[in-house]
Amino acid sequence: MTFIKRLILVSLFQILAISSFAQSIFDVLDSLKNELQLKKNPAEKVPILSDLTWYYVQVSLDTAILYGEEAIELSKEIDDPVLLSQAYSDLAYAWMEKGELVNARQNYEAALELRYEIGDSSKIYGTITNLGSVYQRDFQSDSAMSNYLKALSFFEREGNEKNADFIRNNIGVIYLELKNYPKALEILEQVAKYREENEDYHNLATTLNNLGSIHKHLGDDEKSEEVYKQALEIYQDIGDAYYTSTTYNNLATLYNSQKRSKLAIEFAEEGLKLAEQAGASYDYTLLLSNLAQSYRDLRDFEKSREYYLKSVEGFKAQNAEEDLMTMYLLMSPVYAALNMPDSSAYYTDEYIDLLRKLNEQEILELTSDLETRYQTEKKDREIAEQRLVLRTKNIQLFGSLGLALVLALVGYLLNKQQKLRNRQLQQEADLKAALAQIETQNQLQEQRMIISRDLHDNIGAQLTFIISAIENLKYFDPIKDSLTKRYDSIADFTKQTITDLRDTIWAMNAGQITWEQLSGRISNFLQNAKTSASQVDFEFQKDESIDSDFRLTSSSGIQVYRIMQEAIQNAIKYASPDQIKVTVVREGQNFLLNVEDDGTGFVESEITPGNGLFNMRKRAEELGGKILIQSNRGRGTSIQLTCPLG
Structure with missing residues (x-):
């Protein structure tokens, strides 16, 4: 594994707790352990165990993991999702720093699931960022970038510039991993400036380490050494053993590339002490490999062989097969220089066997993905043939697999485009249907207006003329006395017809009637009724809980009004x-x-039913409601209409 795979990544959990580094890490640990002994309540112990997990990451990863597991078990016992989610997050951080990315991802996902249930947005997007860091360390740049951008959008909306800055830092590191050094340099220099201005020195040092790597790859070794040393000075002042050892390893790698072997040995040996103290076994092994390279360059092959053998043991324990393969390749010439041809041939064979194994694993992963996509017998046979042929011809295999992936991608994009086209066509059809419905409604409204206007202008005018004619006829002496009452009756009927006609026109024009309009109409009717029946006391009570903007269709409104009127x-x-x-x-x-x-009052069974009662029941039925008529002779009458609001 090359140095680019050991870039320092900053997770959001580090962001939220980093301010305490102003105090000595060891003082903090002693204080937390003393406090833990005094607490008897499990709910009070869990936060302390979580803090110990996080702080011990800087000192001893194995100890951090033990505290993290204890915090989780205790949180489960007291059934506290808030404490449990934090315990999962802290343990995930320890696993991530130890390089156990599967465990890290599983714990972060458990924390995220709980935080979604709790509904804590800040913690949710913090955990999403942490998962981005895990994906980034696993070189799944697309998944990492997706998580980072999702979280960055949230923190920018919230105005949380500090958290947004740390996500930008990790995005810069992704560009570094993708070897887009100019873009990485642009982003990380802005991040470093922000952190220096805000005196966030611990995280400034992580950015300086990444900038040192960028300058190294751009060929500016002098600038690379300068920023590495700035980072080293910050970590030493803070007392962070883990990251100090990592920075020593960065400088040793730089000096080895410059053939400054003695200086590389000096920094690697200092780094070994701190890596052992912090329990950073992987970084410890990287430093051993740097020492092996330094002594090889100094032609001290015996000492180089000693450190290479220790590196092999360390990488085997870490299951770091790519690093192990590199060690086998570098050890072969060392044994040749020591005049040990059998050992040289042995490690050469080990290198070839491991290279073949890793190639086969990579081939299996790629072909497995294709099998999942196509799932046909023909495609399975083609993939199997590719496996056999391309074990010895890697270039052809990667070309075939690349083509298959491109075809799959094209097929996916075409399918997605077709679905989008179908969705657009459906939306257009829905829009046309909606427009047609609106057009129909507009035409109905126009017809309603025409009918109401005709009723008003023609029939209304004719009824008014009839009233006027009747009024004039009453003054003809030959018939005045005998027909006046008859004329009055006809005139009253015609006036009532005009009133009913106006009510109908009002309802037709309205389309929809609000409760406020209907109640106003009822009040007007009662006032008019009072004029013609002055001996009756009229009272109107309405429920204030009915929304004044509540609407009925015009047909429903006029039905309610007619039932009341009847x-x-x-x-x-x-x-x-x-x-x-x-x-x-x-x-x-x-x-x-x-x-x-x-x-x-009346007894309904004793009277001859007329159109009035029948019409009221018929109108109620059309409303989807019902009429209840209660009356006893001499005790008054109650007519109750019940109908749905909607």
């Missing part, structure tokens, strides 16, 4: 009441209209 006219005409009371209330999802009088 009930009042019947009461005045037949019951001789002293009082008529109209009440409108809301009961759940129903609308109740009640017309009650204190008149003579």
Whole structure:
């Protein structure tokens, strides 16, 4: 594994807790352990265990993991999702720094699931960023970038510039991993400037380490050494053993590339002490490999062989097969220089065998992906043939697999484009249907306006003319006395017809009627009724809980109005009441209209039913409601309409 795979990545969890580095890490640990001994309540112990997990990452990863596992177990016992999610996050951080990325991802995903349930947005997007760091360390740049951009958008909206800055840092590191050094340099120099201005020195040092790597790859070794040393000075002042050892390794790698072997040995040996202290076994092994290279360049092959053998043991323990393969390749000439041809041949064979194994694993991963995509017997056979042929011809295999992936991508894009086209066509069809419906409604409204205008201009005018003619006829002496009452009756009927006509025109023009409009119409009717039946006391009570903007269709509104009108006219005409009371209330999802009088009443079975009662029941049925008529002779009458609000 080359140095580019050991770039320092900053997770958001580090962001949220980094301020405490102003205090000595060891003082903090001693204080936390003393506090832990004093606590008896499990709910008070868990946060301390979580803090110990995080701080021990800088000192001893194995100890950090032990504290993290204890925090999780205790959190589960007390069933506290907030504490448990934090414990998962802290343990994930320790696993990530140890290089156990599967464990790190699983713990971060467990923390994220709990935080979604809790609904803590800041913690949710913090964990999403941490997962981005895990993907980044696993060289899944697309997944890492997706997580980072999602979190960055949230923190920028929240105005959390500090967290946004650290995500930008990790995006800069992705560009570094992709070897886009100019873009990485542009982003990380801005990040370094922000951190220096805000005196965030620990995280400034991580950025300086990454900048040192960029300058090294751009061929500016002098600038690379300068920024590495700036980072080293910060870590030493803070007392961070883990990152100090990593920076020593960076400088040793730089000096080895410059053939400054003695200086490389000096820095590597210092780094070994700190890596051992921090429990950073992988960094410890990298430093051993740097020492092996330095002694090889100094032609001290015996000492070089000693450090290479230790490196092999370390990388085997870490299951770092790519690094192990590099060690085998570098050890072969060392054994040749020591005049040990058998050992030289042995490690050459080990290198070839491991290279073949890794190639086969990579081939298996790629072909497995294709098998999942196509899942046909023919494609499986083709993939199997590719495996056999391309084990010895890697270039052909990668070309074939690359072509297959391109075809799969093209197929996916074409399919996606077709789905998008179908969706657009469906949307266009829906839009056309909606426009047609609107056009139909507009035409209906126009017809409604034409009919209402004709009713008003023609029939209304004719009825008005009839009234005028009747009024004039009453003054003809030959017939005045005998027909005046008859004319008055016809005139009253015609006036009532005009009133009904106006009500109908009002409803037709409205299209929809609000409760406020309907109640106003009812009030007007009661006032007019008072004029013609002055001996009756009219009362109108309405429920304030009914929204004044509540709407009925025009047909429903006029039906309710007609039922009320019919009930009042019947009461005045037949019951001789002293009082008529109209009440409108809301009961759940129903609308109740009640017309009650204190008149003579009736027994429905003893009277000849007329059109009035029949019409009221028919109107109620059309409304989807019902009419309840309660009356006893001499005790008044109550007519109640119940219909749905909607």
